[in-house]
Amino acid sequence: xSVLVTSACLRAFLRTFLIQGSWNxxxxxxxxxxxxxxxxxxxxxxxxxxxxxxxxRRHVQPFNTHPYLxxxxxxxxxxxxxxxxxxxxIERFKNGIRGSLGSLGDGLVWAGFRPLVxxxxxxxxxxxxxxxxxxxxxLILYNIGHLWLRIWSFMIGLQGGHRVVERLRAADLxxxxxxxxxxxxxxxxxLIGVFVVDGRSLGVGLxxxxxxxxxxxxxxxxxxxxxWRPTAVLTALAVLALxxxxxx
Amino acid sequence: xxxxxFRIDERLxxxxxxxxxxxxxxxxxxIVVDDELAGSDWEQDLYRLGLPEDADGEFLSVTECRxxxxxxxxDDISTVILTRKVESMLELARDRCMEGETVNLxxxxxxxxxxxxxxxxxxxxxxxxQLREIVSEGVTVTAQDLPGSRRxxxxxxxx
Amino acid sequence: xxSLVGGLLALDTTAVGQFxxxxxxxxxxxxxxxxxxxxxxLLIGSxxxxxxxxxxxAGGARFPDTGPATVVAATxxxxxxxxxxxxxxxxxxxxxxxxxxxxxVSLQRRLNGLILGRMVGEGGSPAVLELAxxxxxxxxxxxGVLLTAVGLLIGIAVVPGLAALWPLDSAWTVGLILAGASxxxxxxxxxxxxWPKQRVLFVAGLVAGLVGAYLS
Numbered sequence: 001x002s003v004l005v006t007s008a009c010l011r012a013f014l015r016t017f018l019i020q021g022s023w024n025x026x027x028x029x030x031x032x033x034x035x036x037x038x039x040x041x042x043x044x045x046x047x048x049x050x051x052x053x054x055x056x057r058r059h060v061q062p063f064n065t066h067p068y069l070x071x072x073x074x075x076x077x078x079x080x081x082x083x084x085x086x087x088x089x090i091e092r093f094k095n096g097i098r099g100s101l102g103s104l105g106d107g108l109v110w111a112g113f114r115p116l117v118x119x120x121x122x123x124x125x126x127x128x129x130x131x132x133x134x135x136x137x138x139l140i141l142y143n144i145g146h147l148w149l150r151i152w153s154f155m156i157g158l159q160g161g162h163r164v165v166e167r168l169r170a171a172d173l174x175x176x177x178x179x180x181x182x183x184x185x186x187x188x189x190x191l192i193g194v195f196v197v198d199g200r201s202l203g204v205g206l207x208x209x210x211x212x213x214x215x216x217x218x219x220x221x222x223x224x225x226x227x228w229r230p231t232a233v234l235t236a237l238a239v240l241a242l243x244x245x246x247x248x
Numbered sequence: 249x250x251x252x253x254f255r256i257d258e259r260l261x262x263x264x265x266x267x268x269x270x271x272x273x274x275x276x277x278x279i280v281v282d283d284e285l286a287g288s289d290w291e292q293d294l295y296r297l298g299l300p301e302d303a304d305g306e307f308l309s310v311t312e313c314r315x316x317x318x319x320x321x322x323d324d325i326s327t328v329i330l331t332r333k334v335e336s337m338l339e340l341a342r343d344r345c346m347e348g349e350t351v352n353l354x355x356x357x358x359x360x361x362x363x364x365x366x367x368x369x370x371x372x373x374x375x376x377x378q379l380r381e382i383v384s385e386g387v388t389v390t391a392q393d394l395p396g397s398r399r400x401x402x403x404x405x406x407x
Numbered sequence: 408x409x410s411l412v413g414g415l416l417a418l419d420t421t422a423v424g425q426f427x428x429x430x431x432x433x434x435x436x437x438x439x440x441x442x443x444x445x446x447x448x449l450l451i452g453s454x455x456x457x458x459x460x461x462x463x464x465a466g467g468a469r470f471p472d473t474g475p476a477t478v479v480a481a482t483x484x485x486x487x488x489x490x491x492x493x494x495x496x497x498x499x500x501x502x503x504x505x506x507x508x509x510x511x512v513s514l515q516r517r518l519n520g521l522i523l524g525r526m527v528g529e530g531g532s533p534a535v536l537e538l539a540x541x542x543x544x545x546x547x548x549x550x551g552v553l554l555t556a557v558g559l560l561i562g563i564a565v566v567p568g569l570a571a572l573w574p575l576d577s578a579w580t581v582g583l584i585l586a587g588a589s590x591x592x593x594x595x596x597x598x599x600x601x602w603p604k605q606r607v608l609f610v611a612g613l614v615a616g617l618v619g620a621y622l623s
Contacts, residue, residue, distance in 0.1 A: 021422045022543035024519035025367040026358035031523050035540045038533050053531030060527060060536065062357040064259060067425050096294030099262030103298035106263030110463045111271075111598050114427065118460055121432060123616070125453055127623055131436040131445040142427055165293045174301040181598075185605035186612035188596055193616020195585055209582035213589035220593020221601055224272050225396045225461065227590055232458050232471075233506065235587030236499035243496060246572035267463055271598050358520070367513065397469070 004043055005082075011039035012074055013154045019070045027062045033073065033094075034059035040078045058087055064098050066105020068149045073097055075157020076164045083161065093162050104173045109149070112180035117142045119187035126194050192217075250321050253328045254346065256337050257354035260330050261298040261305070264354060268394040270300060275328045277304045279320070281313045281336050310339045317345050334375040338382050347386035353379075353405075354393055365405050368393050376406055409441060409482050410556040416474030417551025421464075421512070422544050429474030431455035431501070438478040442485035450494060451481040454581070455501045457588035461595040472508025475555040476501050483562035491580040492573025496566045498584060504558045515550050519543045 019032040034056050041059075045052035065073050073094065080090050121138035125131070156167040196210065220227055252273040257265065260280050269275075278299060285291055286309040299305045308316070313329070317340060320327055331337045337351055355368050362370035369391050371379070379389050379402055389402040416437075419429040427433065432452045439448010455477055464470040480501025487493035526539040575583065599605050 017424050018422070018540070018544065020425075021547075022519050022523060022540045023421055024516050024523055024543075025364070026520040026524060028357065031519075031527065031536065031540060034536055038537065042533065052533060056531035056533055056536060060523075060531075062258070064262070066263070092288075092291060093294070096291045097297075099259040099265075100294055100296075100298030102259065102262040102264075103266040103300075106267045106463060107300065110263075111267055115460050115595060115598075118430065118432060118456060122453055122456060125432075125449055127620065131439070131449040134449060135433045135436045138430070138432060139426070139428070146426065162290070165290075165297060168297055169293075174299075178301055181600050182605060182608050185596065185599045186608040186615075188592065188599065189609040189612025189614075190616035190619070191612075192592065193613045193618075194620040195616075197617055197620035209579075209586040212586040216586060216589030217593040217596070220461075220590035220595075221597045222593075224597050225268070225394070225463075225594055226272075228396060228458075228461055228594055229506070231587060231590040232502050235458075235584070236502040238587075239495050239499040239583070240569065242574065243492065243569040243572045246574045263463075267598075367517065 005040075008039040008043045009078065009158065012036055012078060013071065013151075015039070016067070016070045016074055016150065016154065019065075019074075020067055027060055028064040029070070030060050030063040033063045033065075033070070033077075036070070036074050037077060037081070041081065044081055055081065058091065061091070061094075063094055065101040066109060068109055068146060069101045069105040069153045071150055071152075071154030072101060072157040072164055072168070075154045075159075076161050077157075079158055079161035085162070089162070097164075100168075104168075104177075108173055108177045108180060109146075112177050112184060113145055114142065116180055116184040116187055117145070119184065119191050123187065123191045123194055126191070126198060250323065250326070251329055251349065252326045253352060254337065254340075254349055255328065255330050255352040255354045256332070256334055256356065257330060258332045258357055259355055260332055261295050264394055265328065265330065266298060266300055269328070270303075272395045273326065273328070275303060275326045277306065277325050277327045279306045279308055279313065279327055279329045281308050281310055281329060281331045281340065282333070283309045283336075286312070310336050314340055314342075314345060321349075334371075334378045334382075338378045338385075341382045341385040341387050344386050346382075350388040350390060351382060353389065353391040366391055366400065369405070371406075379406075409438065409478060409559060410552045412437065412441065413475040413478040413555025413558075414548045414550075414552035416478060417472065417508075417554065418544065418548055420472060420474055422547045431459055431473050431477040434474050434477035435481040438481035439485055442482045444485040444489055447485050447489040447494070448481040450581075451484050451498060451501065452477055454494075454498055454584045454588070455480065455505075457585070458502060458591045459505070461591040461598065463598070469509050469513050471505035472512050472554070473505050474508075475551050475558060476505035476508050478555050479504050479558035479562050482559060483566045486563070487567050487570050490570060490573070491575060491577045492570030493566060494577075495573055495575070495580050495584070496569045497562065500558070500562055500566065504554075504561075507558075508554055511550055511554055515547055518546060522546075 015036040019036050022031045041055045121134050125134035157164050160167045252275055286307045292307045296305050356370050358370050361372045364370050383389055390399050392399040416429040416434050435448045435452015436445050439445045459473050462470050480497045484493045484497035523539050527536050
């Protein structure tokens with residue numbers, strides 16, 4: 001790989017941190033993907049402004065991905081553009097991979113890894129660790145996983161091109177997600193255990209809240225995400241009402 | 249358990265479907281109905297990557313799915329059926345094959361001939377009339393990207 | 408200064424980096440420390456985090472904007488003296504303001520669509536694309552700064568008065584907030600697989616938490 005190409009790849013990788021910068025309902029992160037690919041497209045179509053414009057037009061079309069796995073699409077498209085692949089084939093590749101990157105990333109990171117590390121930090125915090133230790137622990141553990149995922153994604157995309165699917169399958173991200181969800185269940189149980197014993201929260205003398213909490217937990221588990229907004233807003237309004245009633 | 253979700257979404261298998269609806273409905277099988285994809289193994293491999301570990305994925309042409317629809321609606325395996333085009337869902341619904349079911353509109357994105365109806369839903373005039381045809385086949389059509397979001401019925405959507 | 412921090416944390420959520428400094432847990436401590444009391448910031452951040460743990464921003468659906476809202480809640484709680492009333496009312500404001508924030512994120516995304524439609528459209532100028540992308544990031548920063556500033560003004564106007572009327576002591580206040588949090592934690596557990604799939608590890612964790620907290 002020439003120095004020019006390597007440098008363009010590096011800039012494209014750094015731009016994946018900004019891929020959601022212009023998130024919009026027209027193209028989702030399509031404009032962000034085109035922005036991320038630009039350093040490489042400029043090298044590829046140097047001296048060919050018409051071809052460069054045409055490539056930008058192709059890549060601003062609707063696209064979506066989990067940001068941490070966006071390197072897979074970016075790397076693979078760079079590779080495909082480098083190889084001079086048929087634009088229609090690149091389009092079909094992007095359409096095929098976008099949903100998978102979204103669901104793999106949402107499951108692994110948003111639904112699994114992020115709450116797991118947050119639960120650990122919350123438990124440590126509730127047990128009395130100083131604030132900076134709590135957020136330091138969270139940010140370091142979380143971002144080790146985050147940055148590893150970004151770098152790994154970009155590398156396998158760049159190396160695999162449209163065959164990146166084999167590398168992804170070998171990495172077994174769904175299996176990793178399953179382990180993360182299991183670890184999250186343990187961490188959630190531990191945090192709830194701490195709440196029950198801890199005198200500041202649901203502990204001795206506050207059994208009414210404990211009873212309400214058991215019912216609340218069962219309701220949340222039964223209803224699922226549809227119960228989130230009503231619960232959050234109603235609890236907040238109940239707190240405000242309690243103060244206003246205090247006035248009377 | 250039957251078909252737990254019929255959804256039109258250009259992204260097909262993705263986070264909203266697998267995490268959002270999947271956590272709620274716990275389907276064991278996702279069926280993508282699309283003539284082009286049914287014949288393209290390498291593209292199917294890309295889409296399959298997004299499936300959860302405990303669910304199977306199948307890719308069927310519209311004709312194949314129509315043939316299997318009575319069996320799928322009566323099956324023990326809970327199934328999500330996804331199309332990326334309104335037209336494909338209409339073909340499935342014809343001859344009242346989906347009577348009593350609900351079609352969920354999950355994501356059709358901007359293009360020059362489409363008008364925004366909701367932030368995640370853009371429709372052209374052809375698609376709007378195809379959706380009305382689906383309704384005339386005894387099917388309810390609503391837009392809702394996630395289980396916790398507001399559900400919008402077709403008449404409100406097109407008014 | 409506080410509003411600028413809120414704006415920078417708003418960027419972290421989606422537009423820039425996603426290092427998760429915008430999580431309530433982190434934003435609460437940062438804002439609390441800036442206002443002079445990181446411990447109160449941690450309490451506000453932790454209790455808001457318990458609610459937001461269960462939210463997944465899948466596929467661009469609307470989600471609460473936690474960074475600016477937590478900055479507002481933690482700052483106002485500290486400024487109001489960190490009393491149980493200050494914690495309770497500021498926490499409520501944090502929840503409600505995160506909903507307002509989510510709504511402004513949707514507006515921002517519409518605005519981005521307009522910016523891109525006008526500037527880039529179906530044309531393919533790389534320089535224009537870069538400019539539009541930068542403008543979208545800048546406008547998200549401005550959104551976060553304004554959201555934090557308005558939230559702070561509302562907080563300063565409302566929280567001290569209502570906090571003075573708050574009838575519960577510290578333990579009952581935290582108990583009330585945690586009781587409400589039980590629903591989002593149930594939702595989170597369902598997302599992890601719930602009782603049918605994850606009962607053994609959940610119960611093992613529960614026992615470990617009970618014993619660990621009892622011994623510590």
